[in-house]
């Protein structure tokens with residue numbers, strides 16, 4: 537088990553994260569917050585690239601900085617921008633990395649074959665990466681993070697730049713991997729974690745606001761999410777009074793999904809909150825990068 541206890545991180549006087557308490561067991565965890573909330577900072581501490589200003593991070597009870605190399609052997613990391621050589625094929629690139637990691641050549645070859653299959657790149661494994669789509673590159677990124685068969689897989693905004701089909705493919709790969717390891721991915725896109733994460737972690741005001749299953753997080757705003765149809769002329773006033781979550785035109789009217797704590801008015805339907813609603817509710821005062 538990976539535990540974060542009382543961890544704070546300051547950049548000079550600026551507090552990026554405060555008193556973080558988290559525990560991770562095998563499964564997929566989605567770290568969901570707007571840009572700038574501190575996701576990368578948290579992940580970089582978990583991969584030992586940054587040191588907490590205070591507090592401790594332990595793996596099975598042992599401080600990860602004391603474990604040092606032994607801990608890094610358990611880690612797979614996909615940073616926001618991972619460096620690769622455009623003229624390399626995935627196989628060349630992974631062979632190179634496996635040599636850096638000190639893997640034996642034959643074992644590395646076998647592992648790379650397995651990984652290419654896992655991420656669905658068998659046919660492209662000998663093609664130059666400069667021809668690859670964003671999704672294919674991300675899959676190479678996962679493969680490189682999996683080279684050492686990590687017990688902890690950390691992915692920073694891994695779905696950026698993927699098209700819808702690639703997202704589905706990506707989710708399936710992660711669900712498979714999470715059966716026997718901790719998978720932690722950060723994102724500011726709700727739909728990327730909604731269907732795969734066992735638990736969602738939300739950071740607000742530098743602290744952990746939620747770490748819970750999606751249904752429990754959604755329950756926190758039960759009874760304040762509504763839908764109704766209004767005339768377009770009323771839209772401006774309506775938005776002044778109620779926080780609009782989503783809107784679409786339907787049959788000459790505006791169908792609006794919104795938050796209200798005023799009780800149900802005529803023509804309003806209370807609806808079941810989704811994770812997107814919670815996200816918008818929590819970060820409604822912040823500039824949300826979506």
Ligand SMILES: Nc1ncnc2c1ncn2[C@@H]1O[C@H](COP(=O)(O)OP(=O)(O)OP(=O)(O)O)[C@@H](O)[C@H]1O
Pocket residue numbers: 547550552569570571572573574575576577578693
């Ligand atoms: N090296 C640094 N020095 C000073 N401030 C920093 C440094 N790195 C990050 N910050 C600040 O700390 C806060 C959290 O940054 P962080 O990159 O962790 O956020 P994030 O949630 O990962 O956002 P993004 O997805 O945009 O990277 C931001 O306000 C950022 O400006």
